[in-house]
Amino acid sequence: MRNTKQRQLVLDIVRNTDTHPTADWVYEQARKVMPNISLGTVYRLLGRLQEEGLVVQLEAGSRKSRFDGQPGPHQHIVCERCGRIADVPDVVDQAATERVQQVTGYRVSAHRVEWFGLCPECQDT
Amino acid sequence: MRNTKQRQLVLDIVRNTDTHPTADWVYEQARKVMPNISLGTVYRLLGRLQEEGLVVQLEAGSRKSRFDGQPGPHQHIVCERCGRIADVPDVVDQAATERVQQVTGYRVSAHRVEWFGLCPECQDT
DNA sequence: GTGAAAATAGGAACGAATACTATTCTCATT
DNA sequence: AATGAGAATAGTATTCGTTCCTATTTTCAC
Ligand SMILES: [Mn+2]
Ligand SMILES: [Mn+2]
Ligand SMILES: [Zn+2]
Ligand SMILES: [Zn+2]
Numbered sequence: 020m021r022n023t024k025q026r027q028l029v030l031d032i033v034r035n036t037d038t039h040p041t042a043d044w045v046y047e048q049a050r051k052v053m054p055n056i057s058l059g060t061v062y063r064l065l066g067r068l069q070e071e072g073l074v075v076q077l078e079a080g081s082r083k084s085r086f087d088g089q090p091g092p093h094q095h096i097v098c099e100r101c102g103r104i105a106d107v108p109d110v111v112d113q114a115a116t117e118r119v120q121q122v123t124g125y126r127v128s129a130h131r132v133e134w135f136g137l138c139p140e141c142q143d144t
Numbered sequence: 145m146r147n148t149k150q151r152q153l154v155l156d157i158v159r160n161t162d163t164h165p166t167a168d169w170v171y172e173q174a175r176k177v178m179p180n181i182s183l184g185t186v187y188r189l190l191g192r193l194q195e196e197g198l199v200v201q202l203e204a205g206s207r208k209s210r211f212d213g214q215p216g217p218h219q220h221i222v223c224e225r226c227g228r229i230a231d232v233p234d235v236v237d238q239a240a241t242e243r244v245q246q247v248t249g250y251r252v253s254a255h256r257v258e259w260f261g262l263c264p265e266c267q268d269t
Numbered sequence: 270g271t272g273a274a275a276a277t278a279g280g281a282a283c284g285a286a287t288a289c290t291a292t293t294c295t296c297a298t299t
Numbered sequence: 300a301a302t303g304a305g306a307a308t309a310g311t312a313t314t315c316g317t318t319c320c321t322a323t324t325t326t327c328a329c
Contacts, residue, residue, distance in 0.1 A: 021295055021306060042285085057309045062286065078203050082317085083285065096250050105248050110240040111257070119259055123230050125221050127261040132236070134244055136252040146275060146326055167316080182278045187317065207286080208316065 020067075025049075025056055029064045033074055033088035039095070039104040041083045079104055079133065096134035100141040107134055145192075150174075150181055154189045158199055158213035164220070164229040166208045204229055204258065221259035225266040232259055 032048045033040070040048075046061045065086055068074040075087040079097045085104065087095075094107045111130055120127050157173045158165070165173075171186045190211055193199040200212040204222045210229065212220075219232045236255055245252050 023295075023307065025308070055309065057311090059287075059310080060308055063307085078205075080203075096244065096248055096252070098250065099253065105250065107244050107248055110243065111235060115235040118235065119221065119232050120261075123221050123232055123259075124264040125223065125230065125259070125261040126267055127221070127259055128224065129260040131258045131260075133256045133258075134248075134250070134252055135254040135256075136245075136250040139249040142251055148276065148326075150277070180278065182280090184279080184318075185277055188276085 024053065025060050026064055026068075028052055028056070029061060030068060030073065030088070033065070033068070033086055036088070037106075039077060039079070039085045039087050041085055043083070045086065077104070080135070094132040094134070096136060098138035098141055099135050100137060100144075103138045103140075105138070107132070149178065150185050151189055151193075153177055153181070154186060155193060155198065155213070158190070158193070158211055161213070162231075164202060164204070164210045164212050166210055168208070170211065202229070205260070219257040219259070221261060223263035223266055224260050225262060225269075228263045228265075230263070232257070 028049050029045060032045050038044075042058070042062055042065055045065065046056070046058050049056045049061060065074060065076070069076050069086075072090055073088070075090045077085045077087060077095060079085050079095065079102075080099075081102070089106075092109055094109050096105050096107050097103070109132065111132060116127050116130070119125070153174050154170060157170050163169075167183070167187055167190055170190065171181070171183050174181045174186060190199060190201070194201050194211075197215055198213070200215045202210045202212060202220060204210050204220065204227075205224075206227065214231075217234055219234050221230050221232050222228075234257065236257060241252050241255070244250070
């Protein structure tokens, strides 16, 4: 794996926001620094960063993927009005995981929890 | 809302399987009975049935949506090898929901838990 | 039965994501 | 510092799940 300018830039962008951006948003930010970067490169880099565990890919109700440069174990809540995504501590513990394995016979390797609701701003309207 | 043959057929198909099928699979099944039904109609009906709460739409890692004709409160586990989806009891309780509301300030209206792993068949290889 | 409104069939369009490939860039080796 | 092999990129085409459009058909209250 080579350390290219594009890779550094994409990683820097995704690490310096807490908005859980789309690939397109990362692309637009990257173009401000490197106008000739291509969208395909952004997608490929985000995919590879995910494989390396440096980035997490979310599917937050909408059709577009969103990316998280803070890959620590946490979950997300999506505002059903404005789409804002906030971090949420994980409420699933080891006991719950064991129970799921017992009930289903699957060997569990990961889980994802998505919460939906109204963010504080959107509750005022 | 009118009671059309197409609506009855799609509802019947999605209720009589536990495979959490894609829209395309529902379409193929429907064509066996009604060869001229259109894919757009299947999508529209699945969308409306979801609005009515008779069908649940899942986003299971892949790019295709999958549909569930058993809308009771339960969650899902997806096999990372073959894509099979099984039902899982919900491990999130009221206390966890309260905690998330306290921490985030969001008003929670729903949640979704997706588990990932290997199904019993795929563990043998 | 009649008519108005709703729903459908068939096809076009959309858009997020991926594939393709000629060219550029990186970096281990010298 | 120069070389060169192959990894990565830019630009573009393509894929494919889903949605949109509209002339025609179907439903159902009267
Ligand atoms: Mn996050
Ligand atoms: Mn189910
Ligand atoms: Zn909001
Ligand atoms: Zn499997």
